[in-house]
Amino acid sequence: MTDQNVNAAAAEIEMYGALKDKEPPKEPRSQWRDVWDQFRRHKGALIGGGFLLFITLAVLVGPLIWTVDAKQLDIRNKDMRPLYTLLWDGDARTSWAKPLGSDNLGRDILATLIAGGRASMAVGWTAMILALFIGTAVGVSAGYFRRLDGPLMRLTDLFLSLPILPLLLVAVTLFRQPLRASFGPETGMFILIVGVIGITSWMQTARIVRGEVLALKEREFILAARSIGTTPFAIIRRHLLPNVVSPIMVSATLGLATAIITESALSFLGVGFPSDFPTWGKLLSDAVPRMEEFPERVMLPGILISLTVLSVNYLGDGLRDALDPRIRGR
Amino acid sequence: MLTYTIRRLVLSIPTLLFISVVIFLLLQLAPGDPMAQVPLTVPPDVKQKMRDALGLGAPIHVQYWKWLVQFFWIEPQVLIDHWFGTGLAEGKLRVISWQTRSPVMDIVVQRMPQTLWVVGMSYVVGILIALPIGIYSAYKQYSLFDQAGTFVSMIGFSIPPFFSGVLVIVIFSVNLGWFPSIYDTTHVVTDWASFKIQLQQMVMPVMVLALQTTAQISRFMRASMLDNLNQDYVRTARAKGLKESVVVLVHVLRNSMIPIITVIALGIPSIFGGAIITETLFKVNGIGQLLLTALFANDLPMVMTLTFIFAILIVLFNLIADVLYGILDPRIRYD
Numbered sequence: 001m002t003d004q005n006v007n008a009a010a011a012e013i014e015m016y017g018a019l020k021d022k023e024p025p026k027e028p029r030s031q032w033r034d035v036w037d038q039f040r041r042h043k044g045a046l047i048g049g050g051f052l053l054f055i056t057l058a059v060l061v062g063p064l065i066w067t068v069d070a071k072q073l074d075i076r077n078k079d080m081r082p083l084y085t086l087l088w089d090g091d092a093r094t095s096w097a098k099p100l101g102s103d104n105l106g107r108d109i110l111a112t113l114i115a116g117g118r119a120s121m122a123v124g125w126t127a128m129i130l131a132l133f134i135g136t137a138v139g140v141s142a143g144y145f146r147r148l149d150g151p152l153m154r155l156t157d158l159f160l161s162l163p164i165l166p167l168l169l170v171a172v173t174l175f176r177q178p179l180r181a182s183f184g185p186e187t188g189m190f191i192l193i194v195g196v197i198g199i200t201s202w203m204q205t206a207r208i209v210r211g212e213v214l215a216l217k218e219r220e221f222i223l224a225a226r227s228i229g230t231t232p233f234a235i236i237r238r239h240l241l242p243n244v245v246s247p248i249m250v251s252a253t254l255g256l257a258t259a260i261i262t263e264s265a266l267s268f269l270g271v272g273f274p275s276d277f278p279t280w281g282k283l284l285s286d287a288v289p290r291m292e293e294f295p296e297r298v299m300l301p302g303i304l305i306s307l308t309v310l311s312v313n314y315l316g317d318g319l320r321d322a323l324d325p326r327i328r329g330r
Numbered sequence: 331m332l333t334y335t336i337r338r339l340v341l342s343i344p345t346l347l348f349i350s351v352v353i354f355l356l357l358q359l360a361p362g363d364p365m366a367q368v369p370l371t372v373p374p375d376v377k378q379k380m381r382d383a384l385g386l387g388a389p390i391h392v393q394y395w396k397w398l399v400q401f402f403w404i405e406p407q408v409l410i411d412h413w414f415g416t417g418l419a420e421g422k423l424r425v426i427s428w429q430t431r432s433p434v435m436d437i438v439v440q441r442m443p444q445t446l447w448v449v450g451m452s453y454v455v456g457i458l459i460a461l462p463i464g465i466y467s468a469y470k471q472y473s474l475f476d477q478a479g480t481f482v483s484m485i486g487f488s489i490p491p492f493f494s495g496v497l498v499i500v501i502f503s504v505n506l507g508w509f510p511s512i513y514d515t516t517h518v519v520t521d522w523a524s525f526k527i528q529l530q531q532m533v534m535p536v537m538v539l540a541l542q543t544t545a546q547i548s549r550f551m552r553a554s555m556l557d558n559l560n561q562d563y564v565r566t567a568r569a570k571g572l573k574e575s576v577v578v579l580v581h582v583l584r585n586s587m588i589p590i591i592t593v594i595a596l597g598i599p600s601i602f603g604g605a606i607i608t609e610t611l612f613k614v615n616g617i618g619q620l621l622l623t624a625l626f627a628n629d630l631p632m633v634m635t636l637t638f639i640f641a642i643l644i645v646l647f648n649l650i651a652d653v654l655y656g657i658l659d660p661r662i663r664y665d
Contacts, residue, residue: 162644163599166621285492291496298493302496306489310489
């Protein structure tokens, strides 16, 4: 009788293999390991992330390898064509010293592209970080402090109904002179452009973060933290912010893409950086009048902008999939 | 629903007032003198008189109030006069452009048709292309067509209009010579031949703008169709023995269109913003180009009015989108 019982119990244990385990079968996997495994499966995101890394490194390290000065005029060697034009046109004016050719003042195009990329990426990253910072601050405050919710969200709605591109144009055109006077032409423009892009693109982040915080605030761990007397700021720093990292990262990629496009659009419309300071958008717009003879001067910066934005978009797509636990593991 | 609409309409008034204050203060803070173009031989005291004549000497709140009255009270009167031949606005001061010394609204009315024609057409074309792509991508999810659609819309998102515009100009008007690169707004359509020319010059700006619309809306359409295709009512419809075309194009499509219509309404104002770049590129003299030239000429009343018109469009279409959503979807009740 008892033997039977013991046997039955043993058989039951046999049936549920997990009950026999003395220790966890595998090392417990961290969340970021899971995220990385899911992210790796998204080919587009992997390629996009790789390309973004490559471009960022290229514009950072590039000037050390290709040491030609982007502002160096060389009138004798102006209007060179890139080396690859030799493939279909043997008579084209090319030179190994200028692999991507030179512009109408003899400036080396490879060097200007690297310098322009530096400016565009710097504006993109800084404006994105500024927008994320404002957006997260507004979103967390609106979500956590009920008294601030109404006013801050009305403010967000107001900002969402501002006509962004016209206002950007107005702000940049009208405030160019004083900022240039006080910070120098390049720094002044940089502050102005980063500032206006950052101030006009935080709204989506704020809305998403507020939604997440509103949901998280009702969870037990926040209640537990509050019951042991944690101050609101400690709760936000220790418990809320780590949990809203994923939506923030996804909107960071979107923000980077829009910031790069907006800066290029402003440069294209002629209200961007001063004329001797190259950015990708500026190079593109400067080349438009002579694009029939020198199409590469339009194509190269345009392709660089598009590829960077495309890779950032794919990266965001992959991150969204990888950071969403409902999709992960399928 | 009616009370909701009225409440939203009333709420949009402070929003618009706030936006107008922001724009006005931004322009007031800005440096720049409308007398900068006046020859140096004009003595300073005459310049000062000219400034006073433009109303620049008055305090900020007086200037703002005057603009408000001119825009919201006198301009509608001019419109009523124009329609019914009355004389309400006779002798009243309208919003005057510093560039041309003529009323701003007259210039806007002159420029509006070009913008509406190019922008509106591109939006319609973009939607007409996007909807079938979205429907078919969702119906054949993960097929080759779907993958290609995803890729093309990613590209549409990523290529900024100032590059795609330049690209099509290089390819189609420089190398192939099919289309003119400049949009001729004085062209009048009288017969078949001139209609063809009009069509040719519209193809490129319309397609450049439409690429962005298509990329966005086809993605939304696909997602919305996918949400509905797995629902129980679709299985029921199939089980009843309805034809596949009826199931997809009547049952699923009608339900999927609800969010899409709001997305379409929300996108209309942003297309006007994007038109600034396209208009500059193809030299269309629409309101986007008007805003740019006014900015560079420091024509503050023009800039103020145009920016505010953009703001009105955004607020109006946000409202339309919300109201439409409530009308179309019986599950949404605002009251």
